[in-house]
Amino acid sequence: RKEVEQDPGPFNVPEGATVAFNCTYSNSASQSFFWYRQDCRKEPKLLMSVYSSGNEDGRFTAQLNRASQYISLLIRDSKLSDSATYLCVPDTGRRALTFGSGTRLQVQP
Amino acid sequence: NAGVTQTPKFRVLKTGQSMTLLCAQDMNHEYMYWYRQDPGMGLRLIHYSVGEGTTAKGEVPDGYNVSRLKKQNFLLGLESAAPSQTSVYFCASSKDGYEQYFGPGTRLTVT
16 A cells, blocks of 8 residues: 555635645554655645644645545635645654655646 | 745656755754655655664665655655656654654656
8 A cells, every 4th residue: 555645636626716636655653754746847845834733824724634544625616726736744753754646636627 | 033944946857866855843843754746646655753873664765765865854865866766855854753744845757
C-alpha cells in the first residue's frame, strides 16, 4: 500500500468556489502532516503544517481524522492563483518526508 | 534572505559525463535533502543529510553521490550521467526534518 494516496484530479472549479481534497495515509504512527503546493515547473512550497486535529490559515483549512487515517484540505473562495498541485505529506518518523504526485487544481474564471 | 539556492539552473550533459550540483542554505538548518522529479511524477528522495558530515540514502540513490562538508552546503554528484537521470533536481532544507524549504530546482538533460 502506498504511504499516501490522493486523487490526482484535475479538479476544475470556478472562481469563488469551495473545493476540498482528501488524502489517505497508511502509517498510523505518523504524527505530523503537511500540505505543500507546487506550481507548474516550480518548487514545492509549504502551505500548512498539521500537528493536531487541524489547522486554519485564512481561506485554507486542514482537518485530520486519525481514526480513518485521512487528512483533508478545504479551500474557500477559490482564486485563479490557487491553481496548482497540492501535495499531502505525512511524516515518516525518519526525519524525511514522502511526497506523492498530489492533486491538481485548476480554478477557472 | 536567500533561503535555499541551487546552481546551476539548467545543464545539458552527454552520456558518461560527470557533474556536481550545489545546494546552499542560509537558514542554519541541520537537515538537507536532494530530490528528483520526473514529468508528471512526485518527488523522489535521492539522498539526505541530518547534519554536517553526515549523509544517508533515500529512495533512489543509485548513480548519485553526495557530500555535506559544510553545514550550509549539500552537493549532489553524478559520476557518469545516463539518459535516465534526465530530471528536475530539487534541494530542500529543514530545521527539524519536517517543514522543508525548497530551492528553485536544476533542470538536467542527459543526451
